[in-house]
Amino acid sequence: MHENSMLSDSCLGTSSMLGISLDEAAFNSAAAVYFQEGLMHWLVDKVPDQSLLNTARWKYIVPQLYRKYPNDNMQLNLTLTSPPIISIKPEGAGGTITTDMTVNVLDAGESVPVACITVVISVSGVVKISGNNLAGEARLQDFTLNLKWSKVGNFHMFLIQETMWVFLNTVFMPIINSHLRKGFPLPIVHGFTLQNAYILNSSSKMVVCSDVIFRNSTVAAHFPL
Template identity: 60%
Template sequence: MGAILVFLILSIFASPATSQFQSSETGFISAVISEKGLVFVKDLLIENAIQTLTSLTLPDIHQSKKIPLIGGVSASLTNITVYHIDVPCSTLQTGESGVVVAASGVTVELSMNWKYSYSTWLLPIEISDEGTASVKVEGMEVGLTINVENQNGTLKLNIAQCGCYLEDINITLDGGASWFYQGFIDAFKDKIRSTIETTITKKIVEGALKLDSLLQTLPKKIDVDKVVSLNVTVVNGPLFGNSSVEVDINGLFIPSYDGTVLRYLNKNPQLSDFCGGEVKMLEISLDEAVFNSGSVVYFQAGLMNWLVDKVPDQSLLNTASWRYLIPKLYKKYPNDDMVLNITLSSPPIIKVRTKNIRVTIFSDMIVNVLDFELRFLLHAYQWRFWRLGFLRFRNNLAGSAQLDDFTLKLKWSEVGNFHMSLIQV
């Protein structure tokens, strides 16, 4: 029963706009990531990329050359490690089928070890020297283009393009006779540049592929409890606006077992409006079919019936309180306790309206008299209940509910007819 109450409370927090029910592939929950939200996602991705690339070790670089009549010269750069990255400027732009993330003016600082050796037939020994070096890359530009599509109900990322370009690179040697070898090491600039560009590009692609793998592991349904699940299958393809991305999911509540609820749903559902005021990073709208699908599933599972034996005024569940309204009841069962057996005759009908939601409930209520631990069927009522919910935004989220209409109809009785208007009041 707790899950049902959560579902009914959830139905209060929405406001409507017109939508059109199309088919089982229609998205009943729509999520729109605004420009503000895209900036947040972009900053989060770049921060994650910086953490991944910092402490990254690049492949060693070796270079050797034989000089005729002189000998052989070899040099190597090892333990090339990124220890600092600064990204002063970055952008994210949406296209027709994906997004482009770019960073410019990036500064990357690296450390490495260098070693130089020279051998010649003129000398019986090898001449060598070694030390450390610092590398500073300035003005680096990085770009990544990702296409996003719907693949079997899951978002699929395809890398269309990824590149890295270094504008300037400075190498400073320390240790040994570094001043003597500085010119020789400068000849490694192109090799170092190529290694940095290739390694960073590879790591960015690996990160994008990991994100895609994570998306593939997301479930297509989320179990709410043992009875109902939420269908979170992506429908249609993501819609890319000038500065926003919209993703639609099925969003209907379905039985945890195999089953369908579409035949019970209203053919003219309502989609909730986006809240006005300050621009939000993420805006979610829910079609009224989402709420109705939940009520259908719980109804089909037989969970919408309650036995009420406790009320705020407990005396109302005793025949003595009804001695003047229903004399035959008190005469036949004097001073006996009663219980109310409430069973819904159909799924609750939920209508989304401007700034409120209305719920119509049709139910049979049977009054049972407990006499010597036996239960006797006495009265059956059919009643309609409207609930009106309001949503107010201040510092806190608040809601209210009120009874809009309530009717009772006597279907049968073992103690004769009586005035329903007196009981209804």
């Protein structure tokens, strides 16, 4: 991440007062910190179609699951196995997320892990300025599934592709976007606020171009850097 009192080359030719250059390495470093702090783990027990979290729904797709645990409720334990990989391109941001989804059956008050599926998710993203924060929103582009282990027989991945697409769009992506919308603070001098900010993307880098105002002033006067 680089802040320069001189305008970034990408902001030259504009009237912007400030240019902040952000390399994709900075985003990947931030993602690695969140990963190392154990902040990329979620337990899902509520979904829009709650029948998905009952073994009866999977009676014909995973017969052994239903025979062993008839009409039991389930939970999904989502844990990223590595930090997300973020890329910046002229057309926008993108990323790859790898997560293990462990299926837990709630049997007689006990949570029993019965299977684990590795899901590799490709997303595209829109990066926005929110106040003095850099925020964003991700969209699902594609995913792959691989059965890591199972105690209830084989899972035919092609049979659960459609269900997984719905789950990722209605449950997983909203979880990710709830964090992305909060964003993270840009390196702005205390007391100043970005105004008329916009983002320029290039290969592996984005630049925030903006004017600034002193937010504590009774008059929204512009201050040169």
